[in-house]
Amino acid sequence: MALDRISLRDFRNHAQSTLEGAARMNLIVGANGAGKTNVLEALSLLSPGRGMRRAALTDMVRSGAGDGFAVGASLVGADTGADDPVRLGTYTQGAQPGRRRVRVNGAESAAVALGEWLAIGWLTPAMDGLFTGAAQDRRRYLDRLALAIDPIHARHAGRYETALRERNRLLSDDREPDPRWLDAIEAQLAEHGTALSEGRARLVDALMAEIVAQPEAPFPRPALSYAAGGPLGYEGLSQALHDHRRRDRAAQRTLDGPHRDDLEVLYAAKRVPAARCSTGEQKALLLAITIAHAALAAKGRASLLLLDEVAAHLDPARREALFERLRAGGAQVWITGTELAPFEAIADEAAVWAVAEGSVERR
Numbered sequence: 001m002a003l004d005r006i007s008l009r010d011f012r013n014h015a016q017s018t019l020e021g022a023a024r025m026n027l028i029v030g031a032n033g034a035g036k037t038n039v040l041e042a043l044s045l046l047s048p049g050r051g052m053r054r055a056a057l058t059d060m061v062r063s064g065a066g067d068g069f070a071v072g073a074s075l076v077g078a079d080t081g082a083d084d085p086v087r088l089g090t091y092t093q094g095a096q097p098g099r100r101r102v103r104v105n106g107a108e109s110a111a112v113a114l115g116e117w118l119a120i121g122w123l124t125p126a127m128d129g130l131f132t133g134a135a136q137d138r139r140r141y142l143d144r145l146a147l148a149i150d151p152i153h154a155r156h157a158g159r160y161e162t163a164l165r166e167r168n169r170l171l172s173d174d175r176e177p178d179p180r181w182l183d184a185i186e187a188q189l190a191e192h193g194t195a196l197s198e199g200r201a202r203l204v205d206a207l208m209a210e211i212v213a214q215p216e217a218p219f220p221r222p223a224l225s226y227a228a229g230g231p232l233g234y235e236g237l238s239q240a241l242h243d244h245r246r247r248d249r250a251a252q253r254t255l256d257g258p259h260r261d262d263l264e265v266l267y268a269a270k271r272v273p274a275a276r277c278s279t280g281e282q283k284a285l286l287l288a289i290t291i292a293h294a295a296l297a298a299k300g301r302a303s304l305l306l307l308d309e310v311a312a313h314l315d316p317a318r319r320e321a322l323f324e325r326l327r328a329g330g331a332q333v334w335i336t337g338t339e340l341a342p343f344e345a346i347a348d349e350a351a352v353w354a355v356a357e358g359s360v361e362r363r
């Protein structure tokens with residue numbers, strides 16, 4: 001299962017680009033600012049969520065274009081019982097520029113429907129600070145990985161966020177909150193919060209099982225653990241929320257729950273937290289997680305792996321090892337680079353796409 005034909009209309013600097021006949025390995029090559037990452041970002045929108053850059057939809061529309069953008073792709077080899085490819089598409093319209101629409105086989109669908117066909121993972125230079133940065137980014141990262149495996153995870157995350165905002169609003173109000181209203185909101189928090197924690201913990205377990213099955217060298221093996229930010233289980237969480245109303249009111253925010261979770265990552269062999277590893281080691285740990293996740297995601301559904309500027313920073317031995325693992329995994333891979341030289345080892349088996357000034361040509 002893989003994408004075969006991809007088209008971008010009025011997306012970033014691409015007026016109309018079509019990639020016909022994508023391979024299992026795809027190299028996107030071009031000068032700085034050519035529009036390579038834009039192709040990856042367009043692909044990332046074929047999953048629920050805000051895409052690889054978490055950008056506003058209006059920023060994605062090509063400057064000067066009149067009526068929104070469109071990204072479409074056909075998925076071949078899916079187990080549908082028919083030979084026809086599955087057509088996936090997402091677009092915006094000028095009349096409602098802030099609304100992303102999704103179509104599956106021509107029928108208007110919810111964004112989560114994309115997740116039933118495709119699991120998409122990515123690694124970008126913007127993620128370099130993941131281990132040293134804010135816990136919120138690691139939670140978001142965990143959720144993105146989890147929703148690629150189980151699209152329903154996104155719904156729990158959304159509902160939890162909504163209920164959390166509502167409880168915090170009530171707690172910071174000057175008036176005493178209505179306890180029955182709090183009961184109802186806390187029931188929502190406990191329900192979706194429990195599903196969220198369970199989804200994150202399940203993901204970490206599954207990732208670890210995949211990681212230990214991979215060879216240790218030359219990428220360091222990460223050890224992941226899920227650090228819960230509140231009591232686990234419906235009863236425990238709803239009781240804590242109920243018992244801590246007074247304290248949370250003083251703090252004007254909710255202090256228990258999965259919005260306080262974190263993902264802890266160690267360089268396993270050294271028992272050193274990832275945040276204290278070198279830049280190169282951190283990148284290698286992230287790559288190891290990314291590859292393990294793609295392998296996990298490829299079970300049962302088409303899996304796409306988007307690697308933005310990843311190869312240039314690896315020494316030749318690690319680069320070769322990366323290609324080896326990508327070959328062994330089941331994901332369709334998209335890698336960007338400013339030149340072809342670092343990819344010589346896979347240039348024969350890969351489709352090479354040359355990008356220049358927002359247009360794409362097959363080499």
Ligand SMILES: Nc1ncnc2c1ncn2[C@@H]1O[C@H](COP(=O)(O)OP(=O)(O)OP(=O)(O)O)[C@@H](O)[C@H]1O
Nearest residue numbers: 012013032033034035036037038059060061062063
């Ligand atoms: N909405 C938009 N309309 C038109 N052009 C845009 C839009 N958004 C971004 N761009 C342009 O797209 C170009 C950047 O494309 P992209 O990020 O894909 O580059 P790249 O090929 O990955 O480059 P690098 O190698 O430097 O990372 C920039 O020139 C930027 O100004």
